[in-house]
Amino acid sequence: MSEIELQNLSKSFGDIDAVTDVSLSVRDGELLCLLGPSGCGKSTTMRMISGLETPSSGTVYIGEADVTDQPAYDRDTSMVFQNWALFPYKTVLENVAFGLKMRGMGKQQRRDRASEMLERVHMDGYESHSPTDLSGGQKQRVALARSLAVDPDVLLLDEPLSNLDKRLREEMEIELKDIHEEFQKTFVHVTHNQDEAFTLADRIGIMNEGRLVQVGEPNEVYRDPKNKFVEEFLGDTNFVSGTVSDIDGQYGYLMTEFDSEIRVPVASETQPETSLTVSLRPEFMQIAPITDSSNRASHQTRADGNGGGGVSGTVESTIYRGSSIRHVVDIGGEQLFVEQGVTDQTAIDEGDTVELRWDVDDILVFRPDGTRVRD
Amino acid sequence: MPRNVERLGTAAFRIGYIAIFVVMLLPLGIVVATSFSASGNLQFPPQALSVQWYSAFFADVVWLRAFDNSLVAGIGTTVVATFMGITAAFGLEAHRGRFGSILTPIVILPLLIPPVILGVTLLVYFSRLGLRSSYLSIILAHSLWATPLVFFVMQSVFQRFDWQLRDAGMDLGANPIRVFVHVILPNVKSGILVSALLAFIISLQEFVMALFLSNYQTQTIPVLAWNSLRQSLTPIVSVVSTFLILVSVVGLLVAALATNIEFVAKRLS
Numbered sequence: 001m002s003e004i005e006l007q008n009l010s011k012s013f014g015d016i017d018a019v020t021d022v023s024l025s026v027r028d029g030e031l032l033c034l035l036g037p038s039g040c041g042k043s044t045t046m047r048m049i050s051g052l053e054t055p056s057s058g059t060v061y062i063g064e065a066d067v068t069d070q071p072a073y074d075r076d077t078s079m080v081f082q083n084w085a086l087f088p089y090k091t092v093l094e095n096v097a098f099g100l101k102m103r104g105m106g107k108q109q110r111r112d113r114a115s116e117m118l119e120r121v122h123m124d125g126y127e128s129h130s131p132t133d134l135s136g137g138q139k140q141r142v143a144l145a146r147s148l149a150v151d152p153d154v155l156l157l158d159e160p161l162s163n164l165d166k167r168l169r170e171e172m173e174i175e176l177k178d179i180h181e182e183f184q185k186t187f188v189h190v191t192h193n194q195d196e197a198f199t200l201a202d203r204i205g206i207m208n209e210g211r212l213v214q215v216g217e218p219n220e221v222y223r224d225p226k227n228k229f230v231e232e233f234l235g236d237t238n239f240v241s242g243t244v245s246d247i248d249g250q251y252g253y254l255m256t257e258f259d260s261e262i263r264v265p266v267a268s269e270t271q272p273e274t275s276l277t278v279s280l281r282p283e284f285m286q287i288a289p290i291t292d293s294s295n296r297a298s299h300q301t302r303a304d305g306n307g308g309g310g311v312s313g314t315v316e317s318t319i320y321r322g323s324s325i326r327h328v329v330d331i332g333g334e335q336l337f338v339e340q341g342v343t344d345q346t347a348i349d350e351g352d353t354v355e356l357r358w359d360v361d362d363i364l365v366f367r368p369d370g371t372r373v374r375d
Numbered sequence: 376m377p378r379n380v381e382r383l384g385t386a387a388f389r390i391g392y393i394a395i396f397v398v399m400l401l402p403l404g405i406v407v408a409t410s411f412s413a414s415g416n417l418q419f420p421p422q423a424l425s426v427q428w429y430s431a432f433f434a435d436v437v438w439l440r441a442f443d444n445s446l447v448a449g450i451g452t453t454v455v456a457t458f459m460g461i462t463a464a465f466g467l468e469a470h471r472g473r474f475g476s477i478l479t480p481i482v483i484l485p486l487l488i489p490p491v492i493l494g495v496t497l498l499v500y501f502s503r504l505g506l507r508s509s510y511l512s513i514i515l516a517h518s519l520w521a522t523p524l525v526f527f528v529m530q531s532v533f534q535r536f537d538w539q540l541r542d543a544g545m546d547l548g549a550n551p552i553r554v555f556v557h558v559i560l561p562n563v564k565s566g567i568l569v570s571a572l573l574a575f576i577i578s579l580q581e582f583v584m585a586l587f588l589s590n591y592q593t594q595t596i597p598v599l600a601w602n603s604l605r606q607s608l609t610p611i612v613s614v615v616s617t618f619l620i621l622v623s624v625v626g627l628l629v630a631a632l633a634t635n636i637e638f639v640a641k642r643l644s
Binding site: 050051052071072073074077078079081083085086087088089090098099102103146147150 | 540547548549
C-alpha cells in the first residue's frame, strides 16, 4: 500500500517559512497535483515526501510507516526533477539502470530492466547516447524511465513538463496519464500550470504562501473555490468590488465601482454597508449587442425576476485568441472581459454598445479578507 | 588612417607583451643552458657543452636523497592538502551554513603570513611535538599553503556542479558515500587532478619553510640547492633546477590536458 499521509507538516529555512502546517492525504494509486504559484511551498512539500528535505515539524507517512526521519535513499519514492537531473557522465542506459545498481541488482538483469523501461517511454535505440545529446522531451522520457525502473511506491514529479514547449507538454500530459493508469502507482505531481493540473489530476491540492488552501477534484475546486486566491489562480475572471446597499432575502444589492448596482447572492449574516468582492467569470456571461435605442441607458443594471442579472457598456477592444474572441467592455470606466466562441455568429465590434447578462446564482462572492460568502 | 593607427597600436602592444614575457622566461632558458656546461663554474653562455653535470647528479647520493625527500614531501602534501581542501570545499558548497562565511578567511590565512615567520613558528611548535626535522613536519607545513589553493580550485568546481544531481542520486537509493563516488566524482575529477598537481608543485618548490623544518637527512631539493650554492656555484644546481622546471611543465601540461578534455567533451556534446 502506498498512500501518503502528511500531518501538520512545516518547513522553515532560517527565517523563511516555506511550508506551514500542511496536512494532506494522498490515496493509493491516485494522481494528485500540487498546484500553486512559484514559491508557494509545493516543491518543498514534495521534497519532504521524497526525503530530500527533513520537515521542521510534522510527520510524513508512506503506507503505514512513519518515514519522517528516513533519508531519501531509504525511501521507496522516486522523483522526476524539473531539469531532469540526468547524470551527464553516464549513458542513457546507465542513467536508467543507476537506481537498480544501487539496489544491488546484477548487471545483466538491470540492463534488461532499463532497456524495457526505455522501450516503454519510446526511447529504445538511445541506450548508448549521452543525456547531453538529447532534446528536452527526450530527457524528460529518460528521467521518467529512470524513476519508473526502480519500481517505486510513489512517483514524485517536480514540474517535469515546465521546460517543454506547449505542444510537447500536452503530448507528455497524455503519456503521463497513460503511464499512471498502466503502473497503478501513487503519483504526486507539482505544477504551477492550471491546465496541466486539470488535465492530469484525480485531485488537485492548491497551495499558496506555504499553506494548503484547498484539496478536491478538478471540477470541484473550479466550481466551488474556497477563497478568492483559488478563484483567481484557477482561471481568468473579473473581480468587482462594492458595498452592500440593500439586502433582499438571499440576495443583496452591491453598489459597484462602475456606479451601478448588481444583485448578488449573500449569506444570512451579511449586513448592509459591508464591502464585498464578486467574481464575474467570463464563461457565464453572455454578450449581446443592444440595438433598441430606447434601451440605451448606458451602464444601467437590470435585474429581472428570474435570478438574471446584467450590465451594459461599450466594447473597448476585441482580441482574437484562436478558438475564442475576448471582448473588453467598458462599464462606467471599469473594464470587464467576456469571451465569445468564434462560431458565435453575432458580430460585435469595438465601439458597440452591448449588454452582459448572467445568472445571479453563478456569481461567487468574497469578503475583503478573501474568504467566500456562502450559506 | 585611424585603421592603420589601430593596427599599429595592436602591433606595438603585442611586441611589448611578448618582450615582457621573454624577459620573464629568459632565466629559465639560462638555467637549462648552464646545466649543459662543460666547465666547473656556472657560466652563461657555456663555452662547451656536456652532460657531465647530469652524470654527477645521478652519482651523488646526497642529491638523490634530496630528490626522494622532495618526492615524499610532495606526495604527502598532495594527499593531505587534496583531502582537506576537497572536503572543506564540498562541505561548504553542499551544506551552505552560517559557518561557511567565516571559513573562507580562515582558510586563506596561511597564505598571508610570510613563510619565514611560519617556518620559525612551526619549528618551535613541531619541536615541542617531537616532530622536528621529520617528513611529517614538512608535509604539514606545505599543506598549510597547498590546502587553501586546493580549497579555492575545488570551491569553484563545486559551484559549477549541479546539486540536483546529488538529489537525484540520493533519491535513486545511493547513500552519501555512493553519491560522492558515483555521481559527484565523475563530474569533478579533472578539478581534483588539477588541484592535486597544484599541491604537488607547491610542495616541490617551497624553500623557506623546508629550510627551517628539515635536517641533513630530510632536506628537499630547494634546501640542498641553497646549501650547495653557498659553498660553490656548480652547474649541478642548474641540473636540479632543470629537473624542477621539467616536473612543473609536465604537471601543467597534464592539468591543461585534463581540463581541455573536459572542455572538448562539452563542446562536442
